[in-house]
Amino acid sequence: MGLLEGQRAVITGGGSGIGRATARRMTDEGALVAVIDINGDAAHEVAAEIGGTAYVADVTDADGLRGAVDAAATAMGGITIMFNNAGVGSQSPLHEWAPEEWDHLLAVNLTGVYLGFRAAIPHIRASGGGSIVSTASISGTRPASGEAPYAAAKAGVAAITASAALEYGPEIRVNAVSPGMILTALTEPLLQFLPHEQARFERTTPLGRIGQPDDIADVVVFLCSNLARFITGQNIVVDGGMTLHGSGVDGIFEQVFRR
Numbered sequence: 001m002g003l004l005e006g007q008r009a010v011i012t013g014g015g016s017g018i019g020r021a022t023a024r025r026m027t028d029e030g031a032l033v034a035v036i037d038i039n040g041d042a043a044h045e046v047a048a049e050i051g052g053t054a055y056v057a058d059v060t061d062a063d064g065l066r067g068a069v070d071a072a073a074t075a076m077g078g079i080t081i082m083f084n085n086a087g088v089g090s091q092s093p094l095h096e097w098a099p100e101e102w103d104h105l106l107a108v109n110l111t112g113v114y115l116g117f118r119a120a121i122p123h124i125r126a127s128g129g130g131s132i133v134s135t136a137s138i139s140g141t142r143p144a145s146g147e148a149p150y151a152a153a154k155a156g157v158a159a160i161t162a163s164a165a166l167e168y169g170p171e172i173r174v175n176a177v178s179p180g181m182i183l184t185a186l187t188e189p190l191l192q193f194l195p196h197e198q199a200r201f202e203r204t205t206p207l208g209r210i211g212q213p214d215d216i217a218d219v220v221v222f223l224c225s226n227l228a229r230f231i232t233g234q235n236i237v238v239d240g241g242m243t244l245h246g247s248g249v250d251g252i253f254e255q256v257f258r259r
């Protein structure tokens with residue numbers, strides 16, 4: 001029996017990368033899955049692969065997202081899992097962000113998560129409870145330069161997660177996952193543009209590699225399963241240990257003792 005047997009899941013940003021991998025993994029574990037994405041072709045492709053349903057919606061559009069979630073609930077006979085995963089990234093010096101671009105990053109990465117909660121909670125309650133997971137990022141707790149609105153939004157996702165866990169327990173468990181560097185359409189251009197960075201990421205990550213979408217999908221499945229029945233309000237870092245570095249003397253030991 002699968003870990004998510006009988007569950008009915010909605011995934012935003014399910015057309016690519018982490019969302020797509022999670023759609024597959026949840027299906028493998030016995031869940032019915034509805035894929036929501038702004039990219040209709042991608043959503044339909046994934047839904048066809050997994051025998052699920054696809055809905056085209058922009059997570060920043062409150063009515064559009066609610067309509068898609070309502071339709072998914074009707075098609076699946078309710079919702080027990082919501083994975084708020086759609087996200088976009090970009091970089092710029094802080095004072096050079098165009099206000100519209102700043103607003104867009106906040107709208108997709110932060111408000112889009114709130115709107116996912118808003119749309120899904122009535123359905124999860126009507127189904128007798130369940131689990132909500134949102135995709136934050138290591139950028140939310142350990143921001144890099146150039147990504148202020150993305151980092152602020154992802155820090156906000158962790159905050160929404162904690163607040164909602166307090167509000168909706170015990171019926172609904174609420175958690176976040178914070179991926180490190182994961183190879184998806186979001187990061188591929190960066191790694192192609194700066195190929196030497198790939199080797200640096202691999203060298204400085206204790207687990208020795210860049211992550212794959214399945215590395216995150218497995219944790220999301222775990223968080224939505226009964227194995228995580230006493231976990232709520234947490235922001236689980238899944239980065240191969242990449243963000244453990246930080247001391248000013250970091251790296252000295254390796255140079256002195258492991259030459």
Ligand SMILES: NC(=O)c1ccc[n+]([C@@H]2O[C@H](COP(=O)([O-])OP(=O)(O)OC[C@H]3O[C@@H](n4cnc5c(N)ncnc54)[C@H](O)[C@@H]3O)[C@@H](O)[C@H]2O)c1
Nearest residue numbers: 013015016017018038058059086087137181182184185186
């Ligand atoms: N890849 C990484 O290294 C990494 C690291 C930390 C966090 N994340 C987060 O993981 C999540 C998934 O990203 P990914 O790496 O799989 O990227 P991806 O680009 O492969 O997938 C993102 C998906 O979200 C969809 N999307 C974008 N804007 C949308 C909107 N307004 N409405 C609905 N759908 C929308 C895209 O069409 C795409 O299918 C994002 O929230 C991202 O911020 C990724």
